[in-house]
Amino acid sequence: MSFGVGKYEMDELRLVVGAMVILSAATALLVVMPYMLLKDTRPPPGLKPYTPVQLEGRQVYIANGCVYCHSQQPRDIAQAPDALRGWGRASVAGDYVYDTPHLLGTMRTGPDLLNIGARQPSRDWHLGHLYAPRAYTPGSTMPAYPYMFEVRQGQAKPGEVVVNLPPAYAKPGQVVVAKPEALALVEYLIGLDRTYPALKGPEDLAVDRKAARQ
Ligand code: HEC
Numbered sequence: 346m347s348f349g350v351g352k353y354e355m356d357e358l359r360l361v362v363g364a365m366v367i368l369s370a371a372t373a374l375l376v377v378m379p380y381m382l383l384k385d386t387r388p389p390p391g392l393k394p395y396t397p398v399q400l401e402g403r404q405v406y407i408a409n410g411c412v413y414c415h416s417q418q419p420r421d422i423a424q425a426p427d428a429l430r431g432w433g434r435a436s437v438a439g440d441y442v443y444d445t446p447h448l449l450g451t452m453r454t455g456p457d458l459l460n461i462g463a464r465q466p467s468r469d470w471h472l473g474h475l476y477a478p479r480a481y482t483p484g485s486t487m488p489a490y491p492y493m494f495e496v497r498q499g500q501a502k503p504g505e506v507v508v509n510l511p512p513a514y515a516k517p518g519q520v521v522v523a524k525p526e527a528l529a530l531v532e533y534l535i536g537l538d539r540t541y542p543a544l545k546g547p548e549d550l551a552v553d554r555k556a557a558r559q
Contacts (some may be wrong), residue, residue, distance in 0.1 A: 370491065388438045391541025395533070405526045409490065416450035417459040417537070433460035440523055441540045455487055462538040470509045471531040472523050480514040493527035496520070506524025 358409040388394075406412070419427040428434060436459055441447050447448065458533045463545050465471065473480060478487040494508060501520045506528060508521040523531075 348362065384439055385444055385507055385559045389541060392440065392539065394443050395536065398529050399533045399536045402529035402531065405530040406533060409430045412448045412450045414454035415451050415458045416456065418449045419457050419459055427457060431464060432457040434543060436539060437543045458536060458537055459539055462535045463540045466535055468531050468535060469509050471534055472527060473510055474520055475510050475527060477514055480511050493524050495522045495524060497522065
């Protein structure tokens with residue numbers, strides 16, 4: 346019987362070393378490299394931080410799963426005809442500096458929304474569309490969000506925002522009032538506008554940094 350390094354002990358060592366190598370390679374590739382690439386990303390001059398109400402609306406967007414059907418990442422013309430669809434130029438890292446968590450999305454059951462504020466700036470339209478999507482886009486598969494609104498007989502109270510539905514959808518004597526969550530969500534949607542020119546590439550940023558140091 347031999348007490349040297351056995352066949353199976355060698356296998357254990359190989360397993361541990363192999364696992365460490367794979368783990369470090371994965372960390373380098375998925376954590377360190379993206380960090381190095383993105384650490385100098387600065388807010389583009391045309392992009393404003395979200396207001397408190399817009400941030401509230403962003404939470405409503407997340408809570409209601411809008412991201413499951415809507416992306417926020419118009420692609421380059423080589424990948425998809427997004428610019429021709431009116432969704433805007435291909436997005437760049439700087440467009441997302443204020444987005445935590447990001448809402449890039451993977452599904453496009455509905456249109457990309459990164460520039461919806463530029464394309465559709467009407468609060469009335471958005472409120473009505475959230476209350477009754479099919480009143481605005483016949484055959485739309487988007488769900489309605491009636492619980493963000495209060496339907497009442499009679500008049501709205503002063504200061505309340507009434508949804509102006511198309512005549513065929515408005516019921517006589519009834520008012521549809523937007524709740525704060527609907528108003529915040531629409532503030533967020535109207536604020537989505539990355540139509541300013543894309544920020545310069547990393548080479549230009551390096552030049553800028555050098556210039557700033559001098
Ligand atoms: C089941 C998928 C689905 C979900 C969930 C969904 N949408 Fe939609 N959305 C669509 C589809 C499909 C359209 C295109 C038809 C239409 O205009 O209604 C659309 C259209 C839109 C539009 C108009 C876009 C344009 O370019 O005209 C906006 C704004 C919008 N959705 C916002 C939202 C918000 C905000 C939420 C979450 C509260 C949401 N959607 C949830 C499917 C969805």
